[in-house]
Amino acid sequence: MTGAVDYDYWSGDRPSGDLAKHAALYRDYVVPFAEKTTFLNPGDEVVPGIRAIGAFGHTPGHLGFDIESGGKRLVFWGDCAHHQVASLARPDWHCVFDVDKEQAAKTRARMFDMAAADRVAVSGFHMPFPSLGYVERRKDGGYRWLAHSYQLKV
Numbered sequence: 001m002t003g004a005v006d007y008d009y010w011s012g013d014r015p016s017g018d019l020a021k022h023a024a025l026y027r028d029y030v031v032p033f034a035e036k037t038t039f040l041n042p043g044d045e046v047v048p049g050i051r052a053i054g055a056f057g058h059t060p061g062h063l064g065f066d067i068e069s070g071g072k073r074l075v076f077w078g079d080c081a082h083h084q085v086a087s088l089a090r091p092d093w094h095c096v097f098d099v100d101k102e103q104a105a106k107t108r109a110r111m112f113d114m115a116a117a118d119r120v121a122v123s124g125f126h127m128p129f130p131s132l133g134y135v136e137r138r139k140d141g142g143y144r145w146l147a148h149s150y151q152l153k154v
Contacts, residue, residue, distance in 0.1 A: 001046060002030070004039035005061025019099065055080050055111060057104025058097065064111065074132075077124040080104075080111050084127050088112060088135065089142040112143040121148065 009015070010026035011034075030037075040046065040063060042054030053064040055077060064077040081087035082095045091108035098104035115122050115135035123132050132148040 001038045001040055003052070003061040003063045004041050005056070006059050006063075007034075007037070007039055007061070009060040053077075053111075055107050057100045057102075057107040058095075059099050062107075072121075073118075074121045074123060075111075075115060077111050077115075077122060079125050080108055081124055082126050084145045084147075087126075088145050089138070091143065113137075116143060 007030070010023050011031045012023075015023035040052045042052055042063065044052045046052065046065070049068045051066045053066050053075070055062045055064040058079040062078060062080075064075060064080060067074045067076060079097070082097060086093065087095070087108060091112055092105045094101040094105060112135050114120075116137045119134065121132060122135060125131070127133060127145060128147055130148065130150040132150075134146040134148070136144045136146055138144055
C-alpha cells in the first residue's frame with residue numbers, strides 16, 4: 001500500500017533538482033510493483049481500525065494514520081514534525097526537508113491542534129525515545145511535546 005498522491009508525484013517527471021534523484025529511485029524500485037499496490041487517499045481504511053490521514057507537505061501526498069483498537073487511539077504522523085521542540089513551538093517555520101513548505105506548515109498546525117484537542121497519543125519520526133507522546137497547546141499559540149513514559153513493569 002502507498003499513498004496515491006505521492007505515487008503520482010514520485011512516479012512522474014515533476015520532481016526536479018535533488019528531488020529528481022529520489023524520483024528516479026522511486027521509479028526504479030516502486031513503480032514496477034504498481035499492479036500489486038493498493039493506492040490510499042485520506043480517509044481510506046488500510047484495515048479495520050487503521051485509517052489514512054492527509055498530512056500533505058513533507059511530500060505532496062504524505063499520509064499519517066489514525067489507529068484505533070480496543071477503545072484506544074494512536075495517531076501516527078510520520079514526518080509531520082522534524083524536531084520535538086522547534087516544530088511544535090513554531091509549526092509555521094519551514095523545514096528544508098519539506099517539498100511544499102507552506103502546506104507542511106498548515107498540516108503541522110492542523111495535526112498538532114487535533115492531537116492536543118483530542119488528547120490522543122501520537123507517534124512520529126524525530127520524536128525522542130520512545131517516540132510516543134502527547135501534544136499540549138501553549139499559551140503563545142505553539143505546542144509542546146510531552147513524551148510518554150516508557151517505564152517497564154517488572
